[in-house]
Amino acid sequence: xxxxxxxxxxxxxxxxxxxxxxxxxxxxxxxxxxxxxxxxxxxxxxxxxxxxxxxxxxxxxxxxxxxxxxxxxxxxxxxxxxxxxxxxxxxxxxxxxxxxxxxxxxxxxxxxxxxxxxxxxxxxxxxxxxxxxxxxxxxxxxxxxxxxxxxxxxxxxxxxxxxxxxxxxxxxxxxxxxxxxxxxxxxxxxxxxxxxxxxxxxxxxxxxxxxxxxxxxxxxxxxxxxxxxxxxxxxxxxxxxxxxxxxxxxxxxxxxxxxxxxxxxxxxxxxxxxxxxxxxxxxxxxxxxxxxxxxxxxxxxxxxxxxxxxxxxxxxxxxxx
Numbered sequence: 001x002x003x004x005x006x007x008x009x010x011x012x013x014x015x016x017x018x019x020x021x022x023x024x025x026x027x028x029x030x031x032x033x034x035x036x037x038x039x040x041x042x043x044x045x046x047x048x049x050x051x052x053x054x055x056x057x058x059x060x061x062x063x064x065x066x067x068x069x070x071x072x073x074x075x076x077x078x079x080x081x082x083x084x085x086x087x088x089x090x091x092x093x094x095x096x097x098x099x100x101x102x103x104x105x106x107x108x109x110x111x112x113x114x115x116x117x118x119x120x121x122x123x124x125x126x127x128x129x130x131x132x133x134x135x136x137x138x139x140x141x142x143x144x145x146x147x148x149x150x151x152x153x154x155x156x157x158x159x160x161x162x163x164x165x166x167x168x169x170x171x172x173x174x175x176x177x178x179x180x181x182x183x184x185x186x187x188x189x190x191x192x193x194x195x196x197x198x199x200x201x202x203x204x205x206x207x208x209x210x211x212x213x214x215x216x217x218x219x220x221x222x223x224x225x226x227x228x229x230x231x232x233x234x235x236x237x238x239x240x241x242x243x244x245x246x247x248x249x250x251x252x253x254x255x256x257x258x259x260x261x262x263x264x265x266x267x268x269x270x271x272x273x274x275x276x277x278x279x280x281x282x283x284x285x286x287x288x289x290x291x292x293x294x295x296x297x298x299x300x301x302x303x304x305x306x307x308x309x310x311x312x313x314x315x316x317x318x319x320x321x
Contacts, residue, residue: 003027004083004104004187008060011035011049014168015088017176018109019051022086023058025180031080033073035091036064068092077101084187087141088175091120099141104187106141109175111168113137113153115201118146123171124164125204127229128222133157134167136175138182140193145203149193152182163231212236216265220252220281238276248295249287267308273298274308
């Protein structure tokens with residue numbers, strides 16, 4: 001079987017193992033399309049996306065359009081004349097003229113067991129929802145958002161202390177592995193794309209920094225999952241003494257039933273650790289980061305002489321999503 005000419009589209013770290021896997025398997029990757037360099041860090045230094053860094057290391061040609069629909073981007077894509085486009089966390093919607101360009105279509109690596117958690121943030125959504133497992137779906141793309149027919153799926157359990165970061169790493173490697181297992185069977189005609197189930201679809205929208213605000217009227221167990229799901233990005237925080245206090249790690253101390261809403265957000269000290277009353281149970285903070293400071297254990301935070309058991313800014317702490 002002649003291997004198809006492949007154009008790869010992706011941007012973050014998640015996509016890098018798949019790109020490297022394609023090159024290692026001798027697929028002719030004729031070009032890579034990724035997002036433009038963006039300012040990052042405290043100095044707002046222009047930083048290339050991880051896929052660009054990997055592509056240049058591999059000696060591949062790179063195109064970085066602000067929008068794929070730009071005439072020069074489409075001209076370059078047509079010049080590469082791909083037989084197949086492989087997409088992994090690219091970050092842009094593909095229009096019909098792109099979807100129909102390659103003879104084998106556009107194959108996407110999606111980080112969930114579709115149709116559950118379609119959308120931009122499936123990894124965080126799976127942890128936040130308390131799912132016992134998630135996985136990778138290799139699918140053919142259509143004009144919808146992760147609605148295309150499926151070629152393959154593989155599941156992985158979500159560990160009790162899993163974070164968005166640790167699950168991201170596991171699924172990124174699995175995505176590259178499953179892609180290489182799936183492509184030969186698809187290209188030979190052995191695999192027939194299957195429609196997604198009609199039931200069970202959910203949507204995981206793109207996350208923003210403000211989504212990390214903890215709402216203490218919610219149950220402690222839900223907040224603990226949110227803290228894990230949003231690590232390392234977008235992170236979670238609460239308002240304390242008029243400033244955002246980042247919360248990196250916490251655990252649940254008892255779920256005693258619905259609390260009086262007037263108690264939600266009340267600050268406590270439990271076994272030498274800062275804690276907050278929630279809508280159900282108490283959230284005990286193991287690791288946090290005050291404004292302008294480094295991450296520190298909860299006990300070290302209190303040992304610094306900070307007054308924790310003061311009246312909280314309850315209304316601010318209730319306003320999160």
